Amino acid sequence: MNNAIYFPLLLVSVLVTYLIRAIPFVLFKKKIENKRVQAFFDYIPYAVLSAMTFPAILYSTNSIISAAVGFVIALILAYRGKSLLVVAIGTCLGAFLTSLLLTLVV
Protein backbone atom coordinates (compact mmCIF):
# COMPACT_ATOMS: atom_id res chain seq x y z
CA MET A 1 0.00 0.00 0.00
CA ASN A 2 1.17 3.50 -0.87
CA ASN A 3 2.82 5.03 2.23
CA ALA A 4 1.38 8.47 1.47
CA ILE A 5 -2.05 6.95 2.11
CA TYR A 6 -1.03 4.40 4.74
CA PHE A 7 0.79 6.61 7.27
CA PRO A 8 -1.86 9.37 7.67
CA LEU A 9 -4.57 6.71 8.11
CA LEU A 10 -2.41 4.71 10.54
CA LEU A 11 -1.64 7.83 12.58
CA VAL A 12 -5.33 8.72 12.90
CA SER A 13 -6.33 5.20 13.95
CA VAL A 14 -3.48 4.93 16.48
CA LEU A 15 -4.07 8.38 18.00
CA VAL A 16 -7.84 7.96 18.34
CA THR A 17 -7.50 4.42 19.73
CA TYR A 18 -4.88 5.50 22.28
CA LEU A 19 -6.59 8.69 23.43
CA ILE A 20 -9.94 6.95 23.84
CA ARG A 21 -8.26 4.51 26.25
CA ALA A 22 -5.87 6.83 28.07
CA ILE A 23 -7.93 9.99 28.63
CA PRO A 24 -10.82 8.42 30.58
CA PHE A 25 -8.36 6.19 32.49
CA VAL A 26 -6.42 9.28 33.60
CA LEU A 27 -9.33 11.67 34.20
CA PHE A 28 -12.29 9.66 35.46
CA LYS A 29 -12.29 8.22 38.92
CA LYS A 30 -16.04 7.92 39.41
CA LYS A 31 -18.42 5.43 37.89
CA ILE A 32 -21.05 6.53 35.39
CA GLU A 33 -24.37 6.92 37.19
CA ASN A 34 -26.71 7.64 34.25
CA LYS A 35 -28.46 4.34 33.52
CA ARG A 36 -29.10 5.09 29.87
CA VAL A 37 -25.54 6.13 29.10
CA GLN A 38 -24.35 3.04 30.93
CA ALA A 39 -26.68 0.79 28.93
CA PHE A 40 -25.54 2.38 25.67
CA PHE A 41 -21.90 1.56 26.52
CA ASP A 42 -22.93 -1.98 27.44
CA TYR A 43 -24.59 -2.58 24.09
CA ILE A 44 -22.12 -0.92 21.73
CA PRO A 45 -19.33 -3.57 21.72
CA TYR A 46 -21.73 -6.43 21.00
CA ALA A 47 -23.68 -4.45 18.39
CA VAL A 48 -20.40 -3.57 16.64
CA LEU A 49 -19.12 -7.14 16.67
CA SER A 50 -22.47 -8.47 15.41
CA ALA A 51 -22.69 -6.00 12.51
CA MET A 52 -19.06 -6.62 11.67
CA THR A 53 -19.44 -10.40 11.65
CA PHE A 54 -22.62 -10.84 9.66
CA PRO A 55 -22.92 -11.06 6.70
CA ALA A 56 -19.14 -10.41 6.22
CA ILE A 57 -18.23 -13.83 7.64
CA LEU A 58 -20.01 -15.51 4.69
CA TYR A 59 -17.59 -13.85 2.25
CA SER A 60 -14.40 -14.34 4.27
CA THR A 61 -13.32 -17.59 2.56
CA ASN A 62 -13.18 -18.64 -1.09
CA SER A 63 -16.68 -20.16 -1.05
CA ILE A 64 -19.88 -19.25 0.74
CA ILE A 65 -20.44 -22.93 1.59
CA SER A 66 -17.17 -23.37 3.51
CA ALA A 67 -17.75 -20.02 5.23
CA ALA A 68 -21.28 -21.07 6.25
CA VAL A 69 -19.95 -24.33 7.72
CA GLY A 70 -17.29 -22.37 9.63
CA PHE A 71 -19.95 -19.99 10.90
CA VAL A 72 -22.21 -22.81 12.12
CA ILE A 73 -19.28 -24.45 13.92
CA ALA A 74 -18.45 -21.09 15.52
CA LEU A 75 -22.06 -20.80 16.73
CA ILE A 76 -22.05 -24.33 18.18
CA LEU A 77 -18.68 -23.98 19.95
CA ALA A 78 -19.47 -20.50 21.26
CA TYR A 79 -22.89 -21.66 22.46
CA ARG A 80 -21.15 -24.39 24.44
CA GLY A 81 -19.00 -21.70 26.06
CA LYS A 82 -15.67 -22.72 24.51
CA SER A 83 -12.77 -20.25 24.78
CA LEU A 84 -12.00 -17.68 22.07
CA LEU A 85 -9.00 -19.73 20.97
CA VAL A 86 -10.95 -22.98 20.62
CA VAL A 87 -13.79 -21.30 18.73
CA ALA A 88 -11.37 -19.52 16.36
CA ILE A 89 -9.49 -22.76 15.60
CA GLY A 90 -12.73 -24.75 15.17
CA THR A 91 -14.09 -22.15 12.76
CA CYS A 92 -10.92 -22.25 10.66
CA LEU A 93 -10.81 -26.07 10.65
CA GLY A 94 -14.47 -26.34 9.63
CA ALA A 95 -13.98 -23.92 6.74
CA PHE A 96 -10.72 -25.60 5.71
CA LEU A 97 -12.08 -29.16 5.68
CA THR A 98 -15.16 -28.04 3.75
CA SER A 99 -13.01 -26.25 1.15
CA LEU A 100 -10.83 -29.37 0.86
CA LEU A 101 -13.87 -31.56 0.39
CA LEU A 102 -15.31 -29.20 -2.24
CA THR A 103 -12.02 -29.19 -4.16
CA LEU A 104 -11.91 -32.98 -4.19
CA VAL A 105 -15.53 -33.40 -5.23
CA VAL A 106 -15.78 -30.68 -7.90
Added chain:
Amino acid sequence: MVFNKGIKDGLAIGLGYLSVSFSFGIMAVSQGLSWWQAVMVSLFNLTSAGQVAAVGIMGSVGAASLSGGLIEMAVSTFIINLRYSLMGISLSQKTDETMTTPARLVTGFAITDEIFGVASSQEKVSRNYMLGLAVLPIIGWTLGTLLGAVCGNILPDIVTNSLAIGIYGMFVAIVLPVSRKNKSIAIVSIISIVLSIICYYVPLLHEHISSGFAIIICAVVASLIGVFMLPNSESEVATNE
Protein backbone atom coordinates in the same frame (compact mmCIF):
# COMPACT_ATOMS: atom_id res chain seq x y z
CA MET B 1 6.57 -10.26 42.05
CA VAL B 2 3.36 -8.54 41.09
CA PHE B 3 4.90 -8.00 37.64
CA ASN B 4 5.53 -11.75 37.34
CA LYS B 5 1.95 -12.55 38.33
CA GLY B 6 0.83 -10.20 35.57
CA ILE B 7 3.06 -12.00 33.04
CA LYS B 8 1.60 -15.36 34.10
CA ASP B 9 -2.00 -14.12 33.88
CA GLY B 10 -1.26 -12.72 30.44
CA LEU B 11 -0.05 -16.02 28.96
CA ALA B 12 -3.47 -17.36 27.96
CA ILE B 13 -4.43 -14.02 26.42
CA GLY B 14 -1.13 -13.89 24.52
CA LEU B 15 -1.63 -17.38 23.07
CA GLY B 16 -5.18 -16.56 22.06
CA TYR B 17 -4.06 -13.32 20.42
CA LEU B 18 -1.29 -15.15 18.53
CA SER B 19 -3.77 -17.30 16.61
CA VAL B 20 -6.41 -14.63 16.10
CA SER B 21 -3.94 -11.99 14.88
CA PHE B 22 -2.64 -14.61 12.42
CA SER B 23 -6.04 -14.24 10.70
CA PHE B 24 -5.73 -10.48 10.95
CA GLY B 25 -2.31 -10.53 9.26
CA ILE B 26 -3.72 -12.50 6.35
CA MET B 27 -6.71 -10.19 6.10
CA ALA B 28 -4.53 -7.05 6.17
CA VAL B 29 -2.35 -8.35 3.34
CA SER B 30 -5.46 -9.22 1.34
CA GLN B 31 -6.50 -5.55 1.72
CA GLY B 32 -3.25 -4.46 0.06
CA LEU B 33 -1.00 -3.82 3.10
CA SER B 34 2.61 -5.06 3.12
CA TRP B 35 3.78 -7.28 6.00
CA TRP B 36 5.44 -4.46 7.95
CA GLN B 37 2.43 -2.19 7.45
CA ALA B 38 0.21 -4.90 8.93
CA VAL B 39 2.62 -5.43 11.86
CA MET B 40 2.66 -1.70 12.67
CA VAL B 41 -1.15 -1.57 12.69
CA SER B 42 -1.20 -4.35 15.32
CA LEU B 43 1.71 -3.07 17.41
CA PHE B 44 0.32 0.45 17.75
CA ASN B 45 -3.44 -0.23 17.84
CA LEU B 46 -3.67 -3.46 19.87
CA THR B 47 -7.37 -3.96 19.20
CA SER B 48 -9.28 -6.54 17.14
CA ALA B 49 -12.52 -5.05 15.84
CA GLY B 50 -11.06 -1.56 15.46
CA GLN B 51 -8.19 -2.86 13.35
CA VAL B 52 -10.39 -4.93 11.08
CA ALA B 53 -12.41 -1.79 10.33
CA ALA B 54 -9.23 0.32 10.00
CA VAL B 55 -7.66 -2.04 7.49
CA GLY B 56 -10.93 -2.18 5.58
CA ILE B 57 -10.87 1.62 5.30
CA MET B 58 -7.18 1.60 4.30
CA GLY B 59 -8.00 -0.87 1.53
CA SER B 60 -10.89 1.19 0.18
CA VAL B 61 -9.27 4.65 0.26
CA GLY B 62 -7.51 5.99 -2.84
CA ALA B 63 -5.19 9.02 -3.04
CA ALA B 64 -8.11 11.16 -4.22
CA SER B 65 -10.35 10.24 -1.28
CA LEU B 66 -7.75 10.50 1.50
CA SER B 67 -9.33 13.38 3.44
CA GLY B 68 -12.70 11.60 3.49
CA GLY B 69 -10.91 8.43 4.50
CA LEU B 70 -9.24 10.18 7.44
CA ILE B 71 -12.60 11.37 8.75
CA GLU B 72 -14.10 7.91 8.27
CA MET B 73 -11.11 6.41 10.08
CA ALA B 74 -11.42 8.83 13.02
CA VAL B 75 -15.18 8.29 13.40
CA SER B 76 -15.03 4.49 12.95
CA THR B 77 -12.13 4.05 15.35
CA PHE B 78 -13.81 6.33 17.86
CA ILE B 79 -17.17 4.53 17.83
CA ILE B 80 -15.80 0.99 17.66
CA ASN B 81 -13.33 1.60 20.50
CA LEU B 82 -15.64 3.70 22.64
CA ARG B 83 -16.07 0.74 24.96
CA TYR B 84 -12.44 1.15 26.11
CA SER B 85 -13.41 4.47 27.69
CA LEU B 86 -15.89 2.72 29.92
CA MET B 87 -13.37 -0.02 30.73
CA GLY B 88 -10.79 2.62 31.66
CA ILE B 89 -13.28 4.32 33.97
CA SER B 90 -14.25 0.96 35.45
CA LEU B 91 -10.63 -0.11 35.94
CA SER B 92 -9.94 3.21 37.68
CA GLN B 93 -12.10 2.03 40.57
CA LYS B 94 -9.65 -0.82 41.30
CA THR B 95 -6.29 0.86 40.86
CA ASP B 96 -3.97 1.37 43.84
CA GLU B 97 -1.60 4.25 44.69
CA THR B 98 1.15 3.03 42.30
CA MET B 99 -1.15 3.90 39.40
CA THR B 100 0.04 7.48 38.96
CA THR B 101 -0.85 9.61 35.95
CA PRO B 102 2.32 8.62 34.00
CA ALA B 103 1.58 4.97 34.83
CA ARG B 104 -1.97 5.39 33.53
CA LEU B 105 -0.71 7.00 30.33
CA VAL B 106 1.48 3.92 29.70
CA THR B 107 -0.77 1.08 30.87
CA GLY B 108 -3.88 2.72 29.37
CA PHE B 109 -2.54 1.68 25.96
CA ALA B 110 -3.07 -1.97 26.87
CA ILE B 111 -6.76 -1.82 27.79
CA THR B 112 -8.33 -4.49 25.55
CA ASP B 113 -11.46 -6.57 26.19
CA GLU B 114 -9.44 -9.53 27.47
CA ILE B 115 -6.80 -7.60 29.45
CA PHE B 116 -9.57 -5.55 31.05
CA GLY B 117 -11.46 -8.75 31.84
CA VAL B 118 -8.51 -10.34 33.63
CA ALA B 119 -7.39 -7.12 35.36
CA SER B 120 -10.84 -6.30 36.69
CA SER B 121 -11.10 -9.77 38.25
CA GLN B 122 -8.24 -8.77 40.60
CA GLU B 123 -8.78 -7.29 44.04
CA LYS B 124 -6.43 -4.37 43.35
CA VAL B 125 -4.74 -3.34 40.12
CA SER B 126 -1.21 -1.94 40.46
CA ARG B 127 1.06 -0.39 37.85
CA ASN B 128 3.44 -3.36 37.80
CA TYR B 129 0.63 -5.89 37.50
CA MET B 130 -0.82 -4.09 34.47
CA LEU B 131 2.65 -3.79 32.90
CA GLY B 132 3.25 -7.53 33.35
CA LEU B 133 -0.21 -8.44 32.15
CA ALA B 134 0.26 -6.44 28.92
CA VAL B 135 3.59 -7.96 27.82
CA LEU B 136 2.60 -11.35 26.37
CA PRO B 137 -0.64 -10.15 24.73
CA ILE B 138 1.29 -7.38 22.92
CA ILE B 139 3.98 -9.84 21.79
CA GLY B 140 1.38 -12.43 20.76
CA TRP B 141 -0.76 -9.94 18.88
CA THR B 142 2.20 -8.45 16.96
CA LEU B 143 3.99 -11.76 16.29
CA GLY B 144 0.80 -13.44 15.09
CA THR B 145 0.16 -10.58 12.68
CA LEU B 146 3.71 -10.92 11.32
CA LEU B 147 3.34 -14.69 10.83
CA GLY B 148 -0.06 -14.30 9.18
CA ALA B 149 1.12 -11.52 6.88
CA VAL B 150 4.26 -13.40 5.82
CA CYS B 151 2.95 -16.97 5.69
CA GLY B 152 -0.20 -15.74 3.96
CA ASN B 153 1.94 -15.47 0.81
CA ILE B 154 3.57 -18.87 1.22
CA LEU B 155 0.58 -21.00 2.21
CA PRO B 156 -1.84 -22.20 -0.49
CA ASP B 157 -5.04 -20.19 -1.00
CA ILE B 158 -7.22 -22.85 0.54
CA VAL B 159 -5.35 -22.53 3.87
CA THR B 160 -5.15 -18.72 4.00
CA ASN B 161 -8.82 -18.37 3.10
CA SER B 162 -9.75 -20.77 5.88
CA LEU B 163 -7.62 -18.87 8.41
CA ALA B 164 -9.11 -15.49 7.54
CA ILE B 165 -12.46 -16.62 8.90
CA GLY B 166 -10.92 -17.21 12.35
CA ILE B 167 -11.21 -13.62 13.53
CA TYR B 168 -14.97 -13.70 12.86
CA GLY B 169 -15.14 -16.95 14.81
CA MET B 170 -13.61 -15.11 17.75
CA PHE B 171 -16.20 -12.34 17.46
CA VAL B 172 -18.96 -14.98 17.61
CA ALA B 173 -17.25 -16.39 20.71
CA ILE B 174 -17.38 -12.97 22.38
CA VAL B 175 -21.00 -12.12 21.53
CA LEU B 176 -22.85 -15.42 21.86
CA PRO B 177 -22.05 -16.41 25.48
CA VAL B 178 -22.97 -12.91 26.72
CA SER B 179 -26.17 -12.94 24.63
CA ARG B 180 -27.21 -16.19 26.27
CA LYS B 181 -26.99 -14.59 29.70
CA ASN B 182 -28.35 -11.16 28.82
CA LYS B 183 -31.53 -10.98 26.77
CA SER B 184 -31.24 -7.26 26.05
CA ILE B 185 -27.76 -7.71 24.58
CA ALA B 186 -29.06 -10.64 22.51
CA ILE B 187 -31.87 -8.50 21.08
CA VAL B 188 -29.57 -5.56 20.34
CA SER B 189 -27.11 -7.92 18.61
CA ILE B 190 -29.88 -9.38 16.45
CA ILE B 191 -31.18 -5.90 15.52
CA SER B 192 -27.62 -4.93 14.59
CA ILE B 193 -27.27 -8.03 12.37
CA VAL B 194 -30.60 -7.34 10.64
CA LEU B 195 -29.52 -3.74 9.92
CA SER B 196 -26.16 -4.99 8.69
CA ILE B 197 -27.88 -7.43 6.31
CA ILE B 198 -30.04 -4.58 4.97
CA CYS B 199 -26.96 -2.38 4.44
CA TYR B 200 -25.17 -5.21 2.66
CA TYR B 201 -27.88 -6.52 0.36
CA VAL B 202 -29.87 -3.40 -0.56
CA PRO B 203 -27.90 -2.21 -3.63
CA LEU B 204 -28.57 1.50 -3.06
CA LEU B 205 -27.20 1.33 0.50
CA HIS B 206 -24.31 -0.98 -0.39
CA GLU B 207 -23.12 1.41 -3.09
CA HIS B 208 -23.33 4.59 -1.04
CA ILE B 209 -22.34 3.58 2.48
CA SER B 210 -18.82 2.23 3.05
CA SER B 211 -18.48 -0.90 5.20
CA GLY B 212 -16.86 1.05 8.05
CA PHE B 213 -19.69 3.53 8.35
CA ALA B 214 -22.32 0.82 7.85
CA ILE B 215 -21.01 -0.97 10.96
CA ILE B 216 -21.15 2.23 13.02
CA ILE B 217 -24.66 3.13 11.85
CA CYS B 218 -25.97 -0.39 12.54
CA ALA B 219 -24.34 -0.54 15.97
CA VAL B 220 -25.39 2.92 17.15
CA VAL B 221 -28.99 2.53 15.91
CA ALA B 222 -29.29 -0.95 17.45
CA SER B 223 -27.82 0.24 20.76
CA LEU B 224 -30.10 3.29 20.90
CA ILE B 225 -33.11 1.05 20.22
CA GLY B 226 -31.87 -1.09 23.10
CA VAL B 227 -31.46 1.90 25.42
CA PHE B 228 -34.92 3.30 24.78
CA MET B 229 -36.99 0.16 24.10
CA LEU B 230 -35.54 -2.55 26.33
CA PRO B 231 -35.29 -2.95 30.09
CA ASN B 232 -31.63 -2.73 31.09
CA SER B 233 -31.78 -4.05 34.61
CA GLU B 234 -29.11 -6.60 33.74
CA SER B 235 -26.65 -4.13 32.27
CA GLU B 236 -24.06 -5.01 34.91
CA VAL B 237 -23.64 -8.45 33.35
CA ALA B 238 -22.18 -6.93 30.22
CA THR B 239 -19.55 -4.77 31.86
CA ASN B 240 -18.14 -7.80 33.64
CA GLU B 241 -17.34 -9.50 30.35
